[in-house]
Amino acid sequence: MTQHFAHQPICNFPSPTELAILDDRFLAKRCGLGYRAGRIIKLSQDIVEGRIPMEELEEVCNGGSISSYSKLADQLREIDGFGPFTRANVLMCMGFYHVIPTDSETVRHLKQLSVQVHAKDSTIQTVQRDVEKIYGKYAPFQFLAYWAELWHFYEQRFGKLSQMPCSDYKLITASNMKNEGSRKIKRSRVS
Structure with missing residues (x-):
């Protein structure tokens, strides 16, 4: 019902x-x-x-090893809709930070910072290889390094996120991350 x-x-x-x-x-x-x-x-x-079996997934997660990651990834692969991006995100939420979930937002981020930081002209076909090369030195915390960099970029664009009203969270989307010259941002910075 x-x-x-x-x-x-x-x-x-x-x-x-x-x-x-x-x-x-x-x-x-x-x-x-x-x-x-x-x-x-x-x-x-x-x-x-x-x-x-949530309890079983949590039990496997408690090991926190790369072999636990592989076992969990295999179990999550069986769930409808859990492709590589979703699996990497779920496993990151479970404490595995060595894989960066990659999608068009990752490509956008690397392209936007390519001139200043990474010198990568990523595409959806190369993004996984690119993040491995850029963030590999932070193993096993690659995702945390990526997220800190992304968060810093968001705060440069929107101001201090901890001061952002909940009603504006929806503004932190790829469509609002285009280069400032090509599109006006829908929200002013928070001081």
């Missing part, structure tokens, strides 16, 4: 139980998720109904 919650606000990130009962059209529209809404609801239902 699905519920729409059309007039109830969703304030905090909902639990799997709360997500599992939502209608995918409601979630897609309310959160701007498009086709991913159905995957999120299915993932939540699989967690709630025990088809995804």
